[in-house]
Amino acid sequence: MLAFIKSGKPFGQIIADVCAIDFQKRGLPHTHILIWLHSNFKCRTPEDVDSIVSAEIPDKFTDPKFYEIVSRFMMHGPCGLANLKSQCMNEGICSKKFPKKFKTQTVFDDNGFVYYRRRDLKDNFVIKNGIQLNNRYVVPYNRELLLRYNAHINIEICCQSMLIKYLFKYISKGSNRCRVVVEKDRADEIHTYMNCRFICPYEAVWRLLEFPIHSRSPPIERLQIHLPLHQNVVYSGNETLPSVLQKPGIKKTMLTEWFARNRIDHEARQLYYSEFPHKYIWDPGKKEWIPRSKGFSLGRLTYVHPASGELYFLRLLLNHVRGALSFDYLKNVSGVVHPTFQLACKTLGLLGDDKEWEDVFCEAMATATSPQIRNLFVSVVLFCDVADPEVLFSKF
Structure with missing residues (x-):
């Protein structure tokens, strides 16, 4: 799949990617892939997003094959009031935030987060476990990837730095582990334990056959x-x-x-x-x-x-x-x-003139006490780029 994505057909020119195979204790392995698009192919408008990502059920009369794929692989739930015992439910609320809100068009919020178009189409739904699921339950997907691989492939557009940090942390989180505690004396507060790595049968086979586990491009030298x-x-x-x-x-x-x-x-x-x-x-x-x-x-x-x-x-x-x-x-x-x-x-002029820190103290003097200003000075010197701490100290 990664080779097909890097070919540029689904999303355009790819300049960097990170891929990791994840193994759960149950079920088959799945992959997490982060890709960076060339600036000419970045999603800057709702139309750009709609061209590569969709969160709607296709028309079952004009496109029956694709409707069947989306119905089978890309519908979340049912959960919520329709099924309180669903695996995604946590204290009566879906942990995946389904069902989503209807949107007449794709929008970006103030932080750059993308809300995909999910129109309220009364005649377009999927029956799952006897319950009608509409566009509010569709997992975002890419049409070309679904038609090619006929599998569950969730596509998300990431425009927030905090989300990117989370995704990197998730991809590089390491293997699953389990702890075995050996108690010799129940009164002893210090327990002897073994921190063991957990390898499920699927991961064992994957590694025995020497399939790739992780990849990234371009290579980075630290x-x-x-x-x-x-x-x-x-x-x-x-x-x-x-x-x-x-x-x-x-x-x-x-x-x-x-x-x-x-x-x-x-x-x-x-x-x-x-x-x-x-x-x-x-x-x-x-x-x-x-x-x-x-x-x-x-x-x-x-x-x-x-x-x-x-x-x-x-x-x-x-x-x-x-x-x-x-x-x-x-x-x-x-x-x-x-x-x-x-x-x-x-x-060389690489450091500022400390004017921004002078402004900070000028504002603080109006309301802060002397101990508070001293604490502020220590924090600024420790954690900020102060060109001349001695001059700043003498001035205030």
Whole structure:
């Protein structure tokens, strides 16, 4: 299915995708797929949505075959008052929020959430368990995928960042687990337990036959960021400190070898750190960057919280300086080597002038008490991008 989706026929040009196979304790495996459309094919109007997603029952007289597929695979319920014992019911309410409200046309709310067209058509319904189900019970679908695969395929358009975070979390949630508790003494507050992985028969067969479990495109290279001599070092518990320090390549990291590659390769100096995986491949065995002969990869710098201090400002510089040769090179602005990465960022104009934080305190002074203002100052310095905390403190 993923190959057909990436062909562009159902939705248009696909620029990225993530796919994961999920196994439930009962039933056959199913897949979750996230796709990103090219900007030319993004859904910006209700007409764009209606062209690829529908939430209505097709006409059973003009399109009987498709009506049969939708009736069989894409109707939710019956639930609610019609069937209080349905699996989706939770405290008398459908957990999937069915039945939906009728909509004469597809609309976007203020947050970009899509409400699909569900017209109130009296003569268009499906009989399921002796109950009439109308468009309020239709699970959104794509006509071309249903006709091709004749199966339950739920299609949703996602326009909210919070939903995207949830979907990523759901796809990468990991395997099912079960806990076995062994009690030797009922009076003991600390129980010995085993945290076991649960593998159902379907997943066992899937893995024995070596079917794919997960895929993503394009490939992503996670780039390390660290301050000088602050990189992570992996070692076993029985190793001594001298033996760890004597390991070959212990001082080599993605970042330090990016500096080294830039010193000997003129073409490499034309790239930002994040652009490097597009032209070079990281060899974890040799710990060096080598020129790429085929394919490509997207580089993504590890996230750093603004309250992380110098590490945050180092990351900021790596996004704005090409072909750096060393950590001091990043601090060098117009021939002056600054003592900190923060001062280098400030000189380059990458930090604001703190006016927005000054406005925050001006507003707070009208109603807040002195302890509240002090707490506000600490929060702003810890969690916000303040260019000069000392000046801000002196002013207020």
